[in-house]
Amino acid sequence: MLRTQNQSTFMNHRITSYTFIFLLLLLISCGEGLAPPEPDLKVGPGLLRGTIIYVGGVKSWENAPDSVVAIRAAGFLTYPLPDSAGIINELLNDRAVISGFTSLPMFVDSSTFEISIKNTPTTLKYFAIAQQTSIDLNDQTIIGVYSNFPDFTPIPITIKSGDTVSIVITVDFRNRPPQPF
Amino acid sequence: MHLYAGTIRGTILDSLDVIPLYGANIRVENSQFGARSNAEGRFAIDRLKKGEYKLRISYVGYSTQVIPVKLISDDAVLNISINLMRKDVNSSTVIVSAGKRTQSVQEVPISVTLLDQQAIQQRNVNRIDEVLRYVSGVNVARDQVSIRGSSGFALGIGSRVALLLDGFPMLSADNGDMKFDALPMPEIQRVEVLKGAGSALYGTGALGGVVSLFTRTPVDTARIMVRTYAGFYTQPQFEQWQVHDAPPPLYGIDMSYGQKFDKLELTILGGTRYDKSYRLTDQSRRYNLFTKLNYTFDKEARTTLMGIVNLAHEDRGDWVFWNSLDSATRPPTTSNPNRKTISNKAMAGLNLRHIFEDNALLNIRSSVFLTDFDNYNLLPNEEAIASSASSFNTEVQYSRTLSDAVFLTTGINTTINTVNAPIYGIKQQRFFSGYAQTEIKPGIEGLIMTIGGRVDHEQTDTSASHFVISPKIAASWLSPFGVQFRASLGRGFRAATVAERFAALRFQGITVKSNLEIKPEYSMSYEIGASTVLPLNEDADMLMMDIAVFNNSMDDLVEPAFTSTGNVIFQNVTAARIQGFEIGMRAQFSSGFGIESSLTYMDPKDLTLNQTLPYRSSILWYSRISIPIIESITFQTDYRYLSRVELIDARIAALGFIADADARVPIHVCDMRLILDMKSLIGNPMTLALNAKNVLDYYYTEIMGNLSPNRQLSIQAEILL
Numbered sequence: 001m002l003r004t005q006n007q008s009t010f011m012n013h014r015i016t017s018y019t020f021i022f023l024l025l026l027l028i029s030c031g032e033g034l035a036p037p038e039p040d041l042k043v044g045p046g047l048l049r050g051t052i053i054y055v056g057g058v059k060s061w062e063n064a065p066d067s068v069v070a071i072r073a074a075g076f077l078t079y080p081l082p083d084s085a086g087i088i089n090e091l092l093n094d095r096a097v098i099s100g101f102t103s104l105p106m107f108v109d110s111s112t113f114e115i116s117i118k119n120t121p122t123t124l125k126y127f128a129i130a131q132q133t134s135i136d137l138n139d140q141t142i143i144g145v146y147s148n149f150p151d152f153t154p155i156p157i158t159i160k161s162g163d164t165v166s167i168v169i170t171v172d173f174r175n176r177p178p179q180p181f
Numbered sequence: 182m183h184l185y186a187g188t189i190r191g192t193i194l195d196s197l198d199v200i201p202l203y204g205a206n207i208r209v210e211n212s213q214f215g216a217r218s219n220a221e222g223r224f225a226i227d228r229l230k231k232g233e234y235k236l237r238i239s240y241v242g243y244s245t246q247v248i249p250v251k252l253i254s255d256d257a258v259l260n261i262s263i264n265l266m267r268k269d270v271n272s273s274t275v276i277v278s279a280g281k282r283t284q285s286v287q288e289v290p291i292s293v294t295l296l297d298q299q300a301i302q303q304r305n306v307n308r309i310d311e312v313l314r315y316v317s318g319v320n321v322a323r324d325q326v327s328i329r330g331s332s333g334f335a336l337g338i339g340s341r342v343a344l345l346l347d348g349f350p351m352l353s354a355d356n357g358d359m360k361f362d363a364l365p366m367p368e369i370q371r372v373e374v375l376k377g378a379g380s381a382l383y384g385t386g387a388l389g390g391v392v393s394l395f396t397r398t399p400v401d402t403a404r405i406m407v408r409t410y411a412g413f414y415t416q417p418q419f420e421q422w423q424v425h426d427a428p429p430p431l432y433g434i435d436m437s438y439g440q441k442f443d444k445l446e447l448t449i450l451g452g453t454r455y456d457k458s459y460r461l462t463d464q465s466r467r468y469n470l471f472t473k474l475n476y477t478f479d480k481e482a483r484t485t486l487m488g489i490v491n492l493a494h495e496d497r498g499d500w501v502f503w504n505s506l507d508s509a510t511r512p513p514t515t516s517n518p519n520r521k522t523i524s525n526k527a528m529a530g531l532n533l534r535h536i537f538e539d540n541a542l543l544n545i546r547s548s549v550f551l552t553d554f555d556n557y558n559l560l561p562n563e564e565a566i567a568s569s570a571s572s573f574n575t576e577v578q579y580s581r582t583l584s585d586a587v588f589l590t591t592g593i594n595t596t597i598n599t600v601n602a603p604i605y606g607i608k609q610q611r612f613f614s615g616y617a618q619t620e621i622k623p624g625i626e627g628l629i630m631t632i633g634g635r636v637d638h639e640q641t642d643t644s645a646s647h648f649v650i651s652p653k654i655a656a657s658w659l660s661p662f663g664v665q666f667r668a669s670l671g672r673g674f675r676a677a678t679v680a681e682r683f684a685a686l687r688f689q690g691i692t693v694k695s696n697l698e699i700k701p702e703y704s705m706s707y708e709i710g711a712s713t714v715l716p717l718n719e720d721a722d723m724l725m726m727d728i729a730v731f732n733n734s735m736d737d738l739v740e741p742a743f744t745s746t747g748n749v750i751f752q753n754v755t756a757a758r759i760q761g762f763e764i765g766m767r768a769q770f771s772s773g774f775g776i777e778s779s780l781t782y783m784d785p786k787d788l789t790l791n792q793t794l795p796y797r798s799s800i801l802w803y804s805r806i807s808i809p810i811i812e813s814i815t816f817q818t819d820y821r822y823l824s825r826v827e828l829i830d831a832r833i834a835a836l837g838f839i840a841d842a843d844a845r846v847p848i849h850v851c852d853m854r855l856i857l858d859m860k861s862l863i864g865n866p867m868t869l870a871l872n873a874k875n876v877l878d879y880y881y882t883e884i885m886g887n888l889s890p891n892r893q894l895s896i897q898a899e900i901l902l
Contacts, residue, residue, distance in 0.1 A: 020776065020806045021818065033880040034846055034888070036421045036507045101838050102515045 046117035046159040048075070048097075048167070052129055052144065055172035057109040063173035065141055066133035070103035073113050073169070075124035079154060081180045087130070087140055097124070103132075120161040126154045126180060129171055142179055144171035152177040186256040187229035193218045193238060195285075196264035203287045203659060204714050205240040205265065210247070217716070219661070221626070231255050238263055278345070278373045278393040280618065280631070281382055281590055282542070282580055288629055290655035290667040292318070292376040292710055292729045292763065298397070301369060302899075304819070304854075307410070307433060307454065308361050309369065313392065315803045315819055316374050317765050317779030322883040323501075324359050328376050329731060330759040330783045331389025331704070333796030334829070334884055337501075338680045338751075339739060341388040343379065347396055347473075347489060349530040349548040352386055354570035354598035355605065357678035360552065363493040363526035365471035367408055367435040368450045370397040377731065378673025378706040381635050381653030384594060384614050388673040388704045388735070396473055396489075399439035399446045405902040409434040410872075412895020414459040418878060422510045422888075429457035431895070435469075446475040458498065459891050460510045462518045465497035483536040491528040496521065499556060502886035506841035509888040513840075517560050524554035540582035544592075547575040568602035570679075586622040590633070591615075598679065605683040610641040610676070618653070627659030631669075639676040642683075644697050649674045664713040673704040677739050681751040693749045699739060700753050706733040717768070727765040734758045756788040759797075773809035778802070793828045796884075798848075800824040813858040823848040829885055839886035848881045848889075866901040 050073055054060050061068065074087070077095045081087060090096035099113040129144035145152050149170040159165050193205040201222025208215040209226060212234075216224040231252045239245040243265040250259055279289045286293060294316045306312050310321045320327045324337060331341040337358055344351040344359050353360060372394055379387035413428040435452035450471040457464045470492045478484040499522040500512040512518050530548030537543070555567040578592035598610040618633025632654050640646035655669035677699040684693045710729035717724055737753035761783035769775045781801040785794035802822040809815050825847045852874045859867040871894075878892040 020804070032846070033849075034506065034509070034844055034882065035880065036419050036509070037841075100840065102513060102840070 045161045046120040046122070047164040048115045048117055048124075048157065048159055049164060050099075050113050050115075050166070051110060051168045052104070052113070053110045053168065053170050054108070055170060056174075058107060060173050061107050064131065064143070065173070065176070066139075068106055068131060069134060069139075070132040071106050071111075071143075072101075072104060072130050072132070073099040073115065073127070074130055075115070075127040075157065077122070077125060079126035079180065081126065088137060094119075117159045120159055120163070123156050123158045125156050127157055127167070127169070128154075128177070128180070129169055141176075143173065143176055144169045145177045145180075147177070150175060154180075185228055185230040187231060187252040187254070188225060188227040188258045189229065189234075189236070189250060189252070189261065190225045190258065191223070191261040191263055193222045193224065193240070194262065194264050195243075196266050200283065200285055202240055202243070202265060203285060204663070204716075205238055205243075206716055208237045208239075210235040210237050217663075219626075219659075231257065236263075238265065240265055278391060279375055280620065281544075281578060281592075282588075287659055287665050287712075288657055290629070290631055290657040291379075291669045291671075292667075292708060292727070292731075294319075294374040294376070294765075296372040296374075298370045301372065304817075304852075307366055309364050309366060309372070309392075309394065310361055312372060313374070314821060315805065316372075317803060318376055318763050318781040318801060319374060320798065320801060320823065323887070324361050326359060326392060327797075328374070328390035329733060329761065329763075329781065330785045330794070330797045331733070331735075333740070333794065338684075339675065339678050340386060341675055343383050343386040343391045345383075345391065345393045346491070346528070347394070347487070347530070348532065348546055349489070349528065349550075350386075350572070350574050350596070351528065351550060352572070353550065353552045354572035354610070355552065355568045355600040355602060355678065356680045357386065357675075360493070360524075360526050362467050362469075362495050363491065363528065364394065365396060365450050365469060365491055367406065367437055367452065368396045368439075368448060368471060368473075369394050371395040376729075377669065377708055377733065378651075378671045378704045380637075380649075380651035380673040381633055381671050382590075382616055382618060384596075384616075384635060384637050384651075385612060385639065385674060385676045385701070388675045388702065389733070396471075397439060397448065398475075399441045399448055401441050403438065403440040406437045406899065407434070407902070408436075408897065408899040410895050410897035412872070412893060414890065415878065415892045415894065417459070417510065417880075417891050421507055424461040424510045425457070429459060429464075431456040431893070444477045446473075446477075448473040460498075460512075460888070462512060463498035463500065465495060467496075468492075468494045483538075485532075485534045487530075487532040487534075489528070489530050491526075493526040495524045495526075497524075498522075501884075502839045503888060504840065506844045517558070517563060519558040520556055520563070521558050522554055522556055524552070526553075527551040542578075542580040544578040544580070545576070546578070547573075549573050566604055568600060568605065570598065570600045570602070573597045573599075586624070588620040589617070590619075591617045600679045605679055608642045608679045608683055610639070610679055612676070613638045625658070626661070629657045631655040631657075637674070637676075639701065641676070641679065644682065647676065647701050649676075649701060649703075663715075664711055666709075666711050668707075668709045670705075670707040673706065674701050675739075676701045677751065681739055684751070693741075693751075696750050696752055699751060700737055702735065702737045702739050702753065704733055704735040706731065708732070717770075722770045723768070725765075725767045725769075727763075729763045730761075731763070732758065732760045754789065755794075757786060757794045758788055759783050759785045759794070773807065773815060775807040776805070778804040795828045795830055796826055798823040798826055813861055815856045815858075817854050817856065819852040821848065821850045821852075842885045844882065845885075846881050848883070849877070849879050850881070851876050851879075868899045870897045870899075871895075872897060 075097045076090055097115050099115055104113055105111040127146040128142045130140045131143045133139045133141055146155055146167055146169050147153055193202045205218040207224050214226050216226050218224045229252055231254045233251045236248045236250055301312055313319050314321050318329045325332055326342045328342055339357045340352055340359055375391040379391045383391055411432040413430045416423050416428055433454035437450040439448040452469045454467045473489045475487040499520045503509040504511045504513045528550045533545045535543045550572045553569045556565040559565055574596045576594040580590040582588050594614040596612040600608045614637040616635035621630045634652040637649045651672040653671035657667045659665050682697055682699050683695045708729050708731035712727040715724045735757045738755040738757055739751055740754050741749050742752050742754050763781045765779040767777035783799050785797040787794045804820045807817045826845050853876045855871045857869040874893040881889050883889050
């Protein structure tokens with residue numbers, strides 16, 4: 001009799017265990033987890049590819065204004081811009097795009113960047129290369145503009161869904177563009 | 182009319198603390214007679230005829246006793262008192278944190294989760310977060326513990342949960358954070374997690390709750406334990422994330438000795454751990470040393486003096502956020518990958534307890550917690566983040582039974598935090614506090630009412646001082662039909678830490694500015710709950726159930742805010758409310774089979790912005806099953822589900838501070854282990870465990886831009902000599 005009871009209890013436990021593990025596997029199969037982005041996802045709906053050429057090569061950085069803390073590429077939907085502190089506001093309010101908080105390569109003769117443009121179609125009225133001159137993000141100086149160099153009149157860039165637009169921007173530390181604010 | 186009128190009456194008590202045990206099972210062997218003890222620990226078995234019987238008394242967490250009794254006539258009444266021995270000295274049926282005294286869990290008016298030695302040991306854990314991750318309502322992200330959504334993302338600064346080790350506070354003086362590596366994990370015998378605002382007794386930091394850890398109490402026989410483990414992380418399935426040529430290893434060893442010599446109890450623990458990490462340049466090496474001495478001055482153990490010394494050293498990689506989701510196991514390309522952090526922690530405490538003959542307790546506790554960290558392997562002109570801090574804490578507690586119905590707990594407490602750091606300067610934060618709490622039994626059987634409060638005065642350096650009152654009212658009722666009802670309302674607060682006020686640093690590209698105007702943050706929480714223990718049969722098989730509905734309203738929450746200029750400043754930004762419910766169930770069978778599950782649902786609201794409170798999951802669901810395969814082999818599975826964090830600070834993603842900051846998924850983590858009890862094979866108590874953590878190799882983040890560990894396989898051996 002006791003044996004029968006124990007067997008029954010054991011069977012109940014087994015049934016509970018199998019049910020638990022089955023439910024567990026069912027639930028886990030619902031989640032896919034993180035994965036590195038697919039290459040085409042990195043492109044996004046629109047992609048802006050750029051090359052920065054520093055006139056005078058590596059040595060030209062000797063003429064860079066103040067300290068060189070970071071270099072970033074940034075495009076703006078509106079132009080002219082508010083003061084340099086307002087650049088951040090433009091970013092926060094989704095009215096600008098940047099190459100990332102991480103700096104682009106510094107003290108080089110050229111570099112490249114990519115910016116995924118999510119809200120297409122879009123027209124960036126002003127696209128520039130900014131140099132951060134202190135640890136404060138406010139301290140930004142424009143060192144290059146997408147324009148018919150050495151004329152600094154900005155050229156708007158339009159990016160449509162699925163488009164990849166390539167641009168080249170020239171930076172001459174001895175002949176810097178006017179600040180846009 | 183009954184033929185026989187013999188009666189056995191009695192009281193079931195805990196042998197150490199002489200508190201009544203509610204729900205103990207009393208059976209007359211070889212008969213249908215039996216009873217359960219009530220809230221006062223009393224029971225009665227009647228309609229017995231004269232003769233000799235054997236009473237079998239069983240209770241979860243206690244050794245079963247069989248007592249011979251004799252009724253000399255058919256109408257005899259026998260009165261007995263039975264003291265049950267705890268299976269281990271710190272049984273999970275009594276707790277000491279909630280009211281700063283030993284009391285039955287059934288008397289506590291707030292939600293408490295208790296984890297005893299068995300529950301901790303069976304998980305084969307080496308860090309306390311591995312235990313806390315499976316406590317209902319608790320969420321752990323790196324070294325930050327959140328109870329019922331109390332914390333979100335705070336750059337690891339300012340814990341909203343208090344941490345105690347044997348009653349001594351363990352939050353650092355500078356960052357106010359927990360240092361998990363500084364805890365003597367192999368000697369932790371019991372964990373108590375109190376949920377909801379607990380500042381009425383515990384002061385600052387107990388905004389969301391309290392985690393209380395208790396170390397093992399030695400016994401007369403020497404206990405020598407050696408525990409060692411070795412394992413590795415499996416290679417990630419994505420090539421982009423593979424940063425090691427071979428699976429990165431991890432290993433460690435702990436050795437402890439504990440024994441009671443007449444009046445002296447001694448515990449020594451030493452250990453070291455190495456973890457190469459699943460991420461690049463993130464390896465760590467740690468050393469721990471823990472000593473506890475407890476001296477009893479008299480035979481009745483009325484006066485005891487306990488001293489503990491706890492040392493920890495850590496050498497580890499120094500990066501938090503990934504380069505990007507595509508290279509999630511690498512540090513940002515702009516950071517110095519060889520940068521390391523070296524840190525030391527030292528804690529020393531003295532605790533003098535004296536029990537007066539008229540049921541009064543004097544408890545004097547004094548401790549110091551020193552923390553120190555610095556960077557090395559820096560590039561030229563690279564800024565180091567370093568800090569040396571000390572937290573001195575002294576508390577005098579006096580508790581007294583004023584009458585059969587009134588129990589009083591009072592105390593005064595002072596804490597002085599001193600910080601010396603290039604990033605903060607030399608700063609001092611001072612707390613002076615007093616508290617009182619009364620527990621009243623108003624005459625209704627099983628009802629205990631609690632009322633109390635605490636006053637704290639806080640001042641940091643020359644900034645404005647703050648005066649905080651934290652009241653509390655609560656009730657607990659052990660109903661005659663076996664269900665405990667509880668209700669509580671209490672206030673919590675947390676004073677801003679030195680780091681939050683004075684930080685002026687750059688942290689992985691983020692510039693943090695100081696803010697001297699910061700005020701304490703507050704919470705007001707209430708909950709209503711019920712719990713019961715249902716015996717399933719006569720074999721001490723039990724079903725435990727608990728349900729709670731809670732509301733936590735928080736004001737002036739200190740959060741890292743991104744200013745319009747892109748800098749970070751800690752400021753009082755948010756009023757929030759988190760409402761929810763929690764259901765827990767645990768079934769434990771004498772056969773060794775066990776199953777438990779808990780579900781917490783929360784609705785976290787940011788009342789200031791009228792949106793979801795960021796960085797919180799709304800559903801936490803933890804489950805566990807333990808299956809004895811054969812007598813000496815047990816299989817266990819833990820499963821943890823947290824729903825996808827609904828919202829993060831969009832500005833972090835927009836500004837690109839952390840690449841792919843928005844990469845977040847629900848968390849599904851399954852841990853499995855096979856435990857082999859080798860005692861029957863080799864004679865000595867030895868356990869071998871095969872562990873698989875995150876066995877399904879699920880990839881997820883607990884904080885933004887930080888990939889959590891992937892699958893880890895290890896073998897652990899523990900031998901007791």
